[in-house]
Amino acid sequence: LKIERVRTPLGVIGVIYESRPNVTADAGALCLKAGNAVVLRGGSDTIHSNKAIHAALQAGLKAAGLPEDAIQMVPVTDRAAVGEMLKGLGGNLDVIVPRGGKSLVARVQDEARVPVFAHLEGLVHIFVDRQADLNKARDIIVNSKMRRTGICGALETLMFDEAVAHSHLPAIVKALQDAGCEVRGDARTRELCENVVPASEADWSTEYLDEILAVRVVSGLDEAIEHIAAYGSNHTDCILTEDTEAAETFFQRVDSAIVLHNASTQFADGGEFGMGAEIGIATGRMHARGPVGVEQLTSFKYRVRGEGQIRS
Template sequence: MSVIEVCRAAAEAWATVKCLPTAEKNAVLLDMAAAIEEHRPSIIEANTVDVAAARAAGVSATLVDRLTLTDRRMAGLAKAIRTIADLADPVGEVVAGWTRPNGLLIERVREPLGVVAVIYEARPNVTAEVAALCLKSGNCAVLRGSSMAAATNSAIMAALADAIARHEAVPGAAVQLIADPSRDAALELMRAKGYVDLLVPRGGPELIDTVERNATVPTVIDGAGNCHVYIDGSADRAVATAVTVNAKTSRPSVCNAMETLLVHEDLARDWLPDVLDELAAAGVEIRGCPTVCEVWPKAVRASEQDWGTEYLDLVLAVRVVPGLDEAIAHIDRWGTANAEAIVARDIDVARAFVTRVDSGSVFVNTSTRYSDGGEFGYGVEIGVSTQKLHVRGPMGLAALTTVKNIVWGSGQTRVV
């Protein structure tokens, strides 16, 4: 089928999907999780082919890491789908209600968005995660992965289709994978106005730029993660070290990894060198401001470009600042509104940071690595919104709904 035919089929299927009872949706999700486990050998085999091809093509280690499905990640994928099944169904939730003086009862009730499309690169886990989130929230999913993960995505889709086929009440078009990885197919999806109700791009700057310039359907941008950690002068030094090392080294290839460390000048000489030694021992390349290069001579002098780079690798920009105001000014200049963190014992400083920093997620005395739908209790995420409308930060089930105003009357008529 063409892209438009896929989207049209999804729009037609939504009339059924949006009315599915919670029990039916949960049953499908549990079968999807079981199917992922049952199809694990074929999925891993397909992934091995994709990974080998990516390495042969000279793809970066960052993208290869995102592409790779290990047994542990496969188990985590099935677990995440079961977690979504256990979550409360947002559809039909009354988020507010009040009675007017004329007796009208007004309710604001959650309902599905409709057809949710996702364009993603080198992340085959997204195929199953988005399918599960969309079905649980009463939406249909149209998925367009990259050629790099084509074999893996097809194998995962085969497992999902097998699970959906066991439920006569659920249309097969509820979850569809666009097989065509071409740019033209992506552009057609971006312009499928009238069929696609939300498009979420998950990829690099080139994809985001293409969507922003060409999409005619509503979008939520899953943007870059140039994340900062600011170590205040009041910080507990052990906590500061633990947060810094975790935020950079636990998984540097993901968008919630720290890319810039900002350090209060009071800690430049008696804390910073030790933590930079620890980071260097873990393989991290340090690119620092003049003060950093002075107190830790092994650092490479940072360029202006370094402050704005999402490395997605074991590279860290480090800057010493006089205090909170300068740290926030730096984040305002270079941040991407994904995730920012402060380590501080001074509660007033921490509260000021939380209030003033413009970001979808702000962390106090903990790592930016917690900017994740699973860690927020959403099961998984459809993306991390770096914009402000209609949602911000990690996007779970509620982000895939809108609100309908329902007005209950008893014969009232408007006079004026």
């Protein structure tokens, strides 16, 4: 027998998103490139931009001799339209991709009757291990938080091993504050640093997407991993250490789509991974995990060619 595994489109993909008109172009192009049709439903505050971008996409399809219906857009902002998409549009949708805030993603996951690429919030952590290099850690942390605060790979919670709290924490917090970041810290952080706002329980589970960072001191690697398991979103998490054994333990035990060692969390991006454009970061465990690009918008089928073989 000759067995061949080939990629096949997922089918018709429904993309539900909020206030980012760039998703109209990105999702339309990615789904088409992977051989899928797509139905787009954007938010009410960008409906006119979405319509204009969609019209341009359809003009491009027509000029290329491709079916204009390959990229469709729901022309209304009624929330009932979302409900119909979550039901599968009478069996016509094969996959749902939500792009938006926590409430939208939660609704999609709760109500969808077709498979969903789970794109949860980016509650990103960095743990500064007792073997972390101070200068390296400071540069990585400031970049992870402040390069672009509004992306899903931006740092939101920073943890320090208590063994380096006195030596590392004040310098790094000062660097963050000098860059314009508000720091919210636990009791130990406030003891060691000036101008730190007391952290509340809610801060450990907040994706700020802003110049705000939650900081705490932990007893070591085990407690850091426990914190990530309790509060994380399985998106992106990082350890800073020169101890390769600690890094491997972190990689093995932290169940996130992307885990990093001694690198900025802002690298959590399909383009940075060499995958090209992405439709988002999938945090689920099925089919696609991590950046979802053209390759992840396909599945497989097996072509088996024989010459009369039978199985004994």
